[in-house]
Amino acid sequence: MKLLLIAEYRDGKLLSGYTELLGFAEKMGAESVMFLAGNDGALPKYDGKLYLADAAVCGEYNPDLHKKLIMEIVAKEQPDMVVVSHSSYGWDLAPRVAYAMKAAQVSEVVEVKDNMMVVPVCNSKLRRTVKCNTGQTVVTLQAGAFSTVESGGSPAVENIVVDGEGRIVFTGYEEAESGGVDLSKAEIIVSAGRGIGKPENVAMIADLAKALGGEYGASRPVVDSEWVEHNRQVGTTGQTVAPKLYVACGISGAIQHLAGMKKSEFVVAVNTDKDAPIGEVADVLVVADLKLFIPLLKEKVAAL
Numbered sequence: 001m002k003l004l005l006i007a008e009y010r011d012g013k014l015l016s017g018y019t020e021l022l023g024f025a026e027k028m029g030a031e032s033v034m035f036l037a038g039n040d041g042a043l044p045k046y047d048g049k050l051y052l053a054d055a056a057v058c059g060e061y062n063p064d065l066h067k068k069l070i071m072e073i074v075a076k077e078q079p080d081m082v083v084v085s086h087s088s089y090g091w092d093l094a095p096r097v098a099y100a101m102k103a104a105q106v107s108e109v110v111e112v113k114d115n116m117m118v119v120p121v122c123n124s125k126l127r128r129t130v131k132c133n134t135g136q137t138v139v140t141l142q143a144g145a146f147s148t149v150e151s152g153g154s155p156a157v158e159n160i161v162v163d164g165e166g167r168i169v170f171t172g173y174e175e176a177e178s179g180g181v182d183l184s185k186a187e188i189i190v191s192a193g194r195g196i197g198k199p200e201n202v203a204m205i206a207d208l209a210k211a212l213g214g215e216y217g218a219s220r221p222v223v224d225s226e227w228v229e230h231n232r233q234v235g236t237t238g239q240t241v242a243p244k245l246y247v248a249c250g251i252s253g254a255i256q257h258l259a260g261m262k263k264s265e266f267v268v269a270v271n272t273d274k275d276a277p278i279g280e281v282a283d284v285l286v287v288a289d290l291k292l293f294i295p296l297l298k299e300k301v302a303a304l
């Protein structure tokens with residue numbers, strides 16, 4: 001099996017997501033080639049063949065133009081799969097490439113089982129296993145779902161150029177309004193999940209965070225319910241954090257949440273369900289009702 005991996009460049013920098021694409025290739029037991037619209041000053045650590053398009057000419061974010069380049073590589077390499085991160089660039093690029101290839105697209109892959117892809121459904125409450133009937137497939141990978149792999153060496157670079165201008169004019173990136181707290185700098189984070197039950201219980205989580213000298217965060221359902229403001233959301237559509245201590249309270253451990261906190265040094269989870277997936281990444285899993293446990297813990301911490 002052969003994969004065409006699409007590396008990503010933003011604001012003149014190579015994004016590390018390509019290492020997860022390599023993790024996916026390893027999991028599939030597949031050989032790969034890679035495409036990057038970037039420049040030779042920041043190349044991926046990769047032992048294989050890299051098709052490099054100059055971002056100064058074709059833009060670093062121009063999915064329409066990049067599709068043309070990718071289609072040239074597809075014609076030459078005949079990959080079984082084109083693989084890109086489930087990022088805004090990936091969302092924009094993958095359907096264009098899939099349509100041009102007349103290939104099936106599988107979005108937001110979180111796992112591979114028996115060489116078939118597993119994707120979340122029903123807001124990640126369920127998962128389904130997908131087998132494609134088209135010979136070639138375009139796939140986007142959920143951030144954090146596959147382990148990172150760096151193949152170490154320097155790639156064999158083949159420069160490629162594109163004819164024409166494409167139909168998209170890229171005008172620039174716009175920083176999301178962060179406002180409020182910057183959780184990415186916090187050393188201790190206590191996060192509230194849906195398990196807190198009602199908005200009044202956010203105070204309990206905030207109190208523990210304060211007693212520990214940290215900040216409080218939240219999972220997406222808590223933010224969607226407007227119990228906590230969005231700048232405190234942790235996960236793929238919130239902030240990415242890497243504190244020394246992360247306390248997950250009433251959080252099940254969905255892949256989109258884990259992607260935002262998996263770089264935490266030490267993880268404590270409080271959950272009534274001993275089999276909650278958060279237990280797989282937690283250093284300590286406290287099986288308890290958080291409404292009883294968190295106030296007791298806060299009392300102990302305050303007494304130190």
Ligand SMILES: Cc1cc2nc3c(=O)[nH]c(=O)nc-3n(C[C@H](O)[C@H](O)[C@H](O)COP(=O)(O)OP(=O)(O)OC[C@H]3O[C@@H](n4cnc5c(N)ncnc54)[C@H](O)[C@@H]3O)c2cc1C
Nearest residue numbers: 124193194195219220235236237250251252257271272290
């Ligand atoms: C495109 C997309 C992007 C997403 N982005 C994000 C994101 O950025 N961040 C994010 O968090 N999610 C995100 N999600 C949602 C994600 O898939 C999950 O739905 C979400 O993380 C679940 O939140 P939760 O763990 O708080 O709730 P649940 O999954 O409902 O889990 C609640 C947990 O609380 C436990 N519990 C219940 N009562 C108690 C109690 N009294 N004491 C202790 N434990 C208790 C339960 O056992 C359960 O494990 C995204 C989803 C999609 C589709």
